[in-house]
Amino acid sequence: MVDRDIDDGATVGAAAELAGVTVRALHHWDEIGLASPSVRTPAGYRHYTEEDLQRLYRIVAYREAGLGLDAVREVLDDPTADIGATLQDQRSQLAERIHDLQQLDKRLERMSHAHERGILLSDEEQAETFGADWDARRSEQARAVWGSSPQWAQFAERSASRTREQWQSLSDAMSTLQRDLGEALDEGVIPGSPEANNLVERHRDVFSHFFPLTRQMQVCLGRMLESDPGFSAHYDGIRAGLASWFRRIIDESARAHGIDPNAATWQ
Structure with missing residues (x-):
């Protein structure tokens, strides 16, 4: 189990385990500015705070719903974004894919x-x-x-x-x-x-x-x-x-x- 009560935040490895993603994914999200660890320890290591972890959880939730990273960024960072409309659009796209897959299955x-x-x-x-x-x-x-x-x-x-x-x-x-x-x-x-x-x-x-x-x-x-x-x-x-x-x-x-x-x- 990962100890979430770390005073100076969670390491990259611990955050990856808590969010259920790979360390590589966290590094990528950090590189594109989607989710980054916001504190640095005296030893120079970057850690994720509780707030950072909550953002990771939201990213994972929307990714599991099928949203691309750009769409996830818009949902999380654009205060004018209509999350419901975004999800409904995702459902429409999914319905089209399901239909295409059903037709492929018939063929x-x-x-x-x-x-x-x-x-x-x-x-x-x-x-x-x-x-x-x-x-x-x-x-x-x-x-x-x-x-x-x-x-x-x-x-x-x-x-x-x-x-x-x-x-x-x-x-x-x-x-x-x-x-x-x-x-x-x-x-x-x-x-x-x-x-x-x-x-x-x-x-x-x-x-x-x-x-x-x-x-x-x-x-x-x-x-x-x-x-x-x-x-x-x-x-x-x-x-x-x-x-x-x-x-x-x-x-x-x-x-x-x-x-x-x-x-x-x-x-």
């Missing part, structure tokens, strides 16, 4: 859920948005395979801020593209032709809403759409042979841009 929550779930729509909303044959477990399956990849992180980051309306717009764009792919196959569009290359570019543009899709990555994706039973069944369900034809037009477009499809990697 962090959505980001966290997006990294875990991928698409932040309920199973029912996903069925309504992507079609009755959509399997809501696809996101979970995708995370199991690619959850540690940069592309999954990018997908989650975009998913966290995407609204249901935006998902619907993206789903509509993908459906339109798949319909046009089927019609192009019916019309005998040749891989490598301008029409086929335009469809490949549209696919890259639509798919890049999930994560940036390079041409090499698109080639790898085309292989997967053809080889994966689930994806190939989906595309071949639109038109027989569409999965393989789609892979071929992607390969030919890649060749036109100097990429060997047989050597393409996920990069």
Whole structure:
């Protein structure tokens, strides 16, 4: 315990302990003229009087209320200062900070859920948005395979801020593209032709809403759409042979841009 009944005042260390602050803080307040020890002992040491200590207690009280040192100085030294108005202003600022932190917490929550779930729509909303044959477990399956990849992180980051309306717009764009792919196959569009290359570019543009899709990555994706039973069944369900034809037009477009499809990697 600190003996407060010291005739020649409290030392810096004792005052710091009484006020519940550090000696460094007291030195700083002394340097800026906010609170200084007002007596000097015969040995030349500076001590805090009872009045000095009372000022320290007030400084600590207002600091704990969140006031900056300049505001504390004004409250203590300006006789015209409206302490109530100052505190009310501090409360208003605090309310704004609380609101900002709550909004940040919501964003962090959505980001966290997006990294875990991928698409932040309920199973029912996903069925309504992507079609009755959509399997809501696809996101979970995708995370199991690619959850540690940069592309999954990018997908989650975009998913966290995407609204249901935006998902619907993206789903509509993908459906339109798949319909046009089927019609192009019916019309005998040749891989490598301008029409086929335009469809490949549209696919890259639509798919890049999930994560940036390079041409090499698109080639790898085309292989997967053809080889994966689930994806190939989906595309071949639109038109027989569409999965393989789609892979071929992607390969030919890649060749036109100097990429060997047989050597393409996920990069």
